[in-house]
Amino acid sequence: MNNLTIVGKKIPKRDAPLKATGSAVYIQDLKIPGMLHGKILYSKYPHARITGLDTSMAEKLPGVRAVVTASDMPANFRIGVMKDNPPLKTGKVLSIRDEIAAVAAISPEIAEEALSLIKVEYEELPGTFDPLEAMKEGAPLIHEEAKSNILKMPWKLVCGDVEAAKKESAFIVEDTFSTPWVTHCCLGTSGCVAQLDAKNNLTLYSNTQIPSLAQNDYIEALNAFGLKGKRVRIVQSVIGGAFGSKLDTYAYEYIAILLALKTRKPVKIVFSREEEFFATSPRQCTITKISHGCDKEGRLTFREMEMVLDNGAYTSWGATTPSVMMLPISSLYKVPNVKYVAKCVYTNNTYSQAMRGYGNPQATFAIESSLDQLAEKAGIDPYELRLKNANEPGEITPQRFKITSCGMKECIDEVVKRLDWKGKKGKGGNRGVGMASLIHVGGGARVYKSDGCGTIIKMDDFGKVDVFTGASDIGQGSETIIAQIVAEVLGIPIDDVNVINNDTDICPWDVGVHASRTTFVAGNAALGAAKKIKAQILEIAAKLLEEEPASLDIKNGVVFSVKNSEKTIPLGKALRKLHYTLGGNMLMAEYFYDPANENFDKEFKGNLSVSYAYGAHGVEVEVDRETGKVKILNYIAAHDVGKAINPMLLEGQIYGGGLMGLGYALGEKMIYEKGYLKNGNFLDYKMPTVKDIPPVQAVIVETDEKDGPFGAKGIGEPGLVPTAPAIANAIYDAVGVRIKDLPITPEKVLAALREKEGQTHK
């Protein structure tokens, strides 16, 4: 490990020059000869009965090639996790993003004009916009056939005996926390081009983050259209952000396929910024009741949580985030007794989707805020409470997670040291420090039956390699990481490694970009294939050098004997000896890596991931008592990453995650009023900008994960998980008010300060 030449180095992202020079081809840039442009007509009301629909005027508009409605879709075809979402709606609409009709035309402008010519008559219906109301008996049903607004999803985890633990606890706190809808804010909006060949095989150009799973979804769709046994190819454009938003297939994609079938032309649908806000799915909003207890020494005795999630009108992965929330709920710190129940509730709001952290930020906000309350009640410094209960290597948590490497204590120590915690905690002057920790899956999560990824490598006569990986690069830099791993194993310059990662025809299967799995899982797949190639090289070279393969290694494109430094042969020369001979050969290898993690059992227990990532964030804030505005003076983000394969990319993940967490903590919220989105644009939706970036120190803690490629763990999601509670805790330390409802806007801080001071703002 000390001899690493490429792994562990700060190597710039491979796609940086393309992106910096404007030559990256995003879905927006893609043009295919004969391509038409599709546009979608959405519902005018969040809840209404469609009483009339007339597309005849739109059809007559010159340049329009097709107008489609629900009647053009296969009758029972539904998408979504609960198969509750017809891509084109008829009868009733259930949210303002409901798709009613769509148009394909020779230009986007004509398509847009055609939409305005479609006449829809509605009978508006009263809507249900509050999940607590929607849960009540007798509430109007969103989906009548479902019999209840509460989704039939058994989110319940019980570990140990919480009731007994309560009785034995010295200190108990209980409170309620809530989080808003926030959206991914991908700078590259969603889009696709659907193209069918003469035999109705489909190519979908897309910015999906799940090419292999999307492929299956479209195969099902073609089946629904009566087109059995067709081939589906997914070609990914350069992806301008995904963060979970592109973890599912969407109505617009099926509409594009329908329009392509109708017109026999490629059809492109690309979302406008406004559509990206209202017609993609945000992080689900939550209301969480939490109770924590500890003994006299501050050892945690139990954690109990009840959660309600506004599911919106349809189901996507947002409805399943309670499964991943269970990870911090059961296993962030050592807690012997845990109980968690969550309810996802249909409303006439927008429906939710996966987003970086996948429920973890919501759960951790409640847990880490509550822990500070418990520390206060128990009279223990919050950092000491955390350290006392911190996870450790070798632990098996109540939910049966097997902790291998764990640098949680080191991360807490780094925060305490670098933030001057002891010097600054509780010192007043409107300044305060706060911290929060995190646990997350560190290398995939077995949420499907496979968590695998495949890799194929071929090597040319000069030692240059092409790597076909299932792993999608959604901006996180997996292309660079995989190139580093392969170059390191093969002892070749990184520029000799070409990574192909955007085409299901070429790239082996992969379950998709989620669960911070790519470096770990795709990295291991690349490692496996590269090792097979290396073994072949050493075997050839051993014959040429008259050595044992085990005595040989490769560095900088030269095979050498570790025993006799004079025995060397340039890699290319060995390869050409192998190739240019009778019965010649060239090196190719393939490898499929599926980690030894477990699906949950029926009680939601099992070792979901083969490794877990840890971290602790600490912040120092200053609160302006006049305005309520919170300023971040210092931000320490310490992460246990196993091994940093590329510290530059890793820091990028930490900075990016932290900034996303900052937006979640202090400013971002999708404001839905009675089902209508009120701030669906970058002017009104307060994403942090460059001026909001605080001073951040990214601290890398290396723990050498035994199953990780070169010891690495995943870092894609963790960066944003503890930000909000760390800030909330710091505000409390600074001014003694605790904001329990994200985002922590100046108005809320000011109101809390005034309430605390016994004033009423009039």
Added chain:
Amino acid sequence: MNNLTIVGKKIPKRDAPLKATGSAVYIQDLKIPGMLHGKILYSKYPHARITGLDTSMAEKLPGVRAVVTASDMPANFRIGVMKDNPPLKTGKVLSIRDEIAAVAAISPEIAEEALSLIKVEYEELPGTFDPLEAMKEGAPLIHEEAKSNILKMPWKLVCGDVEAAKKESAFIVEDTFSTPWVTHCCLGTSGCVAQLDAKNNLTLYSNTQIPSLAQNDYIEALNAFGLKGKRVRIVQSVIGGAFGSKLDTYAYEYIAILLALKTRKPVKIVFSREEEFFATSPRQCTITKISHGCDKEGRLTFREMEMVLDNGAYTSWGATTPSVMMLPISSLYKVPNVKYVAKCVYTNNTYSQAMRGYGNPQATFAIESSLDQLAEKAGIDPYELRLKNANEPGEITPQRFKITSCGMKECIDEVVKRLDWKGKKGKGGNRGVGMASLIHVGGGARVYKSDGCGTIIKMDDFGKVDVFTGASDIGQGSETIIAQIVAEVLGIPIDDVNVINNDTDICPWDVGVHASRTTFVAGNAALGAAKKIKAQILEIAAKLLEEEPASLDIKNGVVFSVKNSEKTIPLGKALRKLHYTLGGNMLMAEYFYDPANENFDKEFKGNLSVSYAYGAHGVEVEVDRETGKVKILNYIAAHDVGKAINPMLLEGQIYGGGLMGLGYALGEKMIYEKGYLKNGNFLDYKMPTVKDIPPVQAVIVETDEKDGPFGAKGIGEPGLVPTAPAIANAIYDAVGVRIKDLPITPEKVLAALREKEGQTHK
């Protein structure tokens, strides 16, 4: 073999719908954002000294981005087999296709205009246009540094003792035959787009037929430009014909690279039809002195040939065709004693290139014409002479070719039978029959150190496969053949097989499309990879079905027990069982096939190919004594193909080859006068058109080649080899005149008739 469901079937070419609907992307169609257009200025004279060159006016033309001359090229960079060709010339120009300067501009029109603004001053020099003159002592040297106009290429083959054989021969004939320059007439003209990335890695979009070898050539070129260790990627557009013309890299490609380096933009150069005629390389023209002898029974005793080839001003593969000519010269029929000497001679004419058959048509024209002369002299029916001396399986020829399968006698018998030879031979009435046979390599030729091809296959959850093959489809249908082979092995529908064959980043190495090798070599590579996948499938299925793998097979996507018909499992189900489990796997396999053929030794002996293709063509003609025009009344083309993998494509090759042979026999000739091409367009160059197509019967003789995929041999080139001599022989049978100089134009026939009749045309 009796159970084949896909191999042996007439399956239409996969690219047919794309081509028929105009959606195939030829190099002409390719557009890359920011792309510039390059044009080349050629020499005005076939031999001249450049005394002045002024590009300043061209550089000033708005829209021009670069003008380059020889001074922009690395000083000693040369291309060509003998490294005698600088891509941009300075000092002296040696032919009218010599490149002097080139322009890149924002449109082809501006580039063209810029060419007209380049001022070149020449001092015209006397040229050498006749190879016989050029060979004489004291002839002006084309390349002064070469010391002689005769290329230093040791084309000499001696088997047995020709002089002794002459003495023992009962009958001897001797004559001289000649063939003209003909060109490939690709409907898709030559072209490329050169694109460099930020790190100077090169992508060349091209219609080359040798992607892997071209890659090496461009790596060398980048090295010459001082760009060491760069990656080169070749992406092939759909190829609109190649026939050998795209078997080398050309000056225009290096010029495109130079222009791309100068401008930092992609640069496209596409030949006009006129450029395609004068600036690509035709089939070399030959003058052949041949002598043949036989004993009293008609057994061949010797064959002696001396050949002069006009090499033109530079060397490409045309200069090496004598190596392949040796195959028919030594081994077409059993001839114990053979002597062959060939000289390639520099002139100020155009230089030559590979073309379908690679010298074989020129050699076979002389051999098969001469054989008919010998038959007449010996008083034997020409078909009997051929049958008596025909090659047979198991034979080892004097040049050490090991004949495995051989259906030559069957082919001759088919011709005799179907042409009603015995009923029509020598019957007069201006009608006659003639025949000729062929031998050609039947599955590659080891002309490089490797004759290999690689394949990678991956299979998805539904049994659909992607095949990455090194084999380029240049219109011959290899994509379809490979899909058939893989589908047959895997027992899946052919539409489930996707073949990727146009990108060196994805496709494994292959030596290129030549020597009728693709079905054989790439077919065997695909077969090998498919068998590895099949073995894995049977292993999984065996576990699931509780059977031995050896008892299982796959048909129509179902794995079944050959012993117990109730034991079946759909392929997809077995694959998903393998994939969706802990430690899951997906099927991928790779295979590199390099046939066990031999490079020639220094005496040009060795088993060049592991199999040999045979055929016999017979024609019935009618000669118009008034006009000299020859009409083909009937055409039988019988070919030993080993096994017909796709009879439809095979017949296409035979029809296409026969028609190309017909053009060679009766009409095509590039007319060069003092170095200038006089008929470089489709109006003046007489390629056969649809109206010239004779009634052709393609007869497929199957012989089951033991090393061929499913028993197949190659058929890409043979179709045109025996056409011209068969027609010449038939004309002789019809009217008693023998035309020894191709093409057999009406003028030549008429002149010969008049001479025979003792008349003189005044």
